[in-house]
Amino acid sequence: MAFDYGLRQIGVAMGNVLLGTSQALPILRAKDGIPDWQAVETLVKEWQPDLLLVGEPINMDGTESELSKRANKFGRRLHGRLGLAVEMVDERLSSFEAKTLSRERGHSGDYHREPIDSLAAELILQTWLSERD
Template sequence: MSDSTILGFDFGERRIGVAMGAAEVGVATPLVTIDTPSNDERFTAIAKLIAEWQPGALVVGLPTHADGTEHEMTRLSRKFAQRLKGRFALPVWLVDERHTSLLAESMLNDAGVRGRKQKTALDQVAAMAIVQTWFEAGGEAV
């Protein structure tokens, strides 16, 4: 891969959705959901994805309240982004993710994916929406 590959993350305390984006065409694709509360296991899985895709940048969704005010998950997402930057020495961007989960749920409903199948895919599709948002609007550098 090249610098035009982006990995995006929908951070959660238990699950992290991951998507890949191709910057030259501005298209993102869901990849995987990392489902473990163990930070060591999470970062081992992320290291494998980075080795495989060799991204030029990483994008992390930044959750806030509907009015844009921050909360505990905002703080945890910022901390996760800082850890990514420190461990992998890649540019990291934060992207407003206020509506990505709703968008992901709507996309999955439209595709006929519901119930348990939707739960396993939701975080990946939210990560895809985060990368797509970064392609369209940019973000805040970490």
């Protein structure tokens, strides 16, 4: 299960390592980067992933950003609350790629009304899957 961490919403996607597939799941709302932990726990209980992936929004030059510090903290909290292994995944271009893909699929460009965070989470998951080959 992959998460595209954000301060107002967190994209989620689920994948299957054996099949190499992924699918976007509903977005989790967050308040200043803090999700409804009950909703996170419910989602994890429903899908029963073996591993949690969190996109790490590092700067293009490879340095840590303020948001990447918060994403790492989110990853540590996921591990602490759920007891599952958590891996951070470089997501430098996932949001850009998600916007490009969504425009190609006819997205209106209004990302507030039609968020693409779960598509970004799916791209994070696909990046991780491709790195395993």
